[in-house]
Amino acid sequence: MISIIVEKRDHQGNTVWQYPGEVIERGANYVCLRAVFDRVEANLGFVVFRQGDVFFEWFYDDRWYNIFQVHEGDTTIIKGWYCNITRPAHISDTMVAADDLELDVFVMPNGTIILLDEEEFDTLNLETDERMAALRAIQALQQRVAARETPFNAVR
Numbered sequence: 001m002i003s004i005i006v007e008k009r010d011h012q013g014n015t016v017w018q019y020p021g022e023v024i025e026r027g028a029n030y031v032c033l034r035a036v037f038d039r040v041e042a043n044l045g046f047v048v049f050r051q052g053d054v055f056f057e058w059f060y061d062d063r064w065y066n067i068f069q070v071h072e073g074d075t076t077i078i079k080g081w082y083c084n085i086t087r088p089a090h091i092s093d094t095m096v097a098a099d100d101l102e103l104d105v106f107v108m109p110n111g112t113i114i115l116l117d118e119e120e121f122d123t124l125n126l127e128t129d130e131r132m133a134a135l136r137a138i139q140a141l142q143q144r145v146a147a148r149e150t151p152f153n154a155v156r
Helices: 116-124 128-145
Strands: 004-007 013-028 030-036 052-060 065-071 078-086 095-107 113-116
Touching: 004 030, 030 116, 065 128, 078 128, 095 116, 113 128
Parallel strands: 004 095
Antiparallel strands: 004 013, 013 030, 030 052, 052 065, 065 078, 078 095, 095 113
C-alpha cells in the first residue's frame, strides 16, 4: 500500500500534528486512508480512543469536513465516526492536509449525533462565509447519517 502523511493544521494553517496513513482508495475529490491511533488514550466521555485503534479516514477537497470511522483495534467493531469540520483538504500524492475549525461531530454506532467544541468554534476569527460553510457541513453530515450514506452505512 502507498503511505502518505496526514497533516492536521489549526484554523490559521499552522501544523499541529502529523502522522502516516495508508491509501485505501482515491477518487476525483477524495482520498480514503487507514491510520493507526498511536497517541495516549483519549477518553471523550462517550468513547475512548486507545493506542492501536484503526481509523479509516475520508478527506475531501470539495467539502468542509473529514470523516474518521473508528474501529476497536484492528477489528470490525466500530466505535463511531469522528467528523472534523475543516476547510476543504489539500490532497497530493504524498500528503493530505486540512485546516481544523475546532467544531466536531461524533456519530455513535446507533446514529446518535453529538456536536462538540462549539465554544472553541465560536471564538475563532473566521470570515462569515467560512463560518456559514462550517455550519452547512454539520447539516450535510446529519443528512448523510440519516440516509446511511457511506461511510455511515454501518450505523445500526
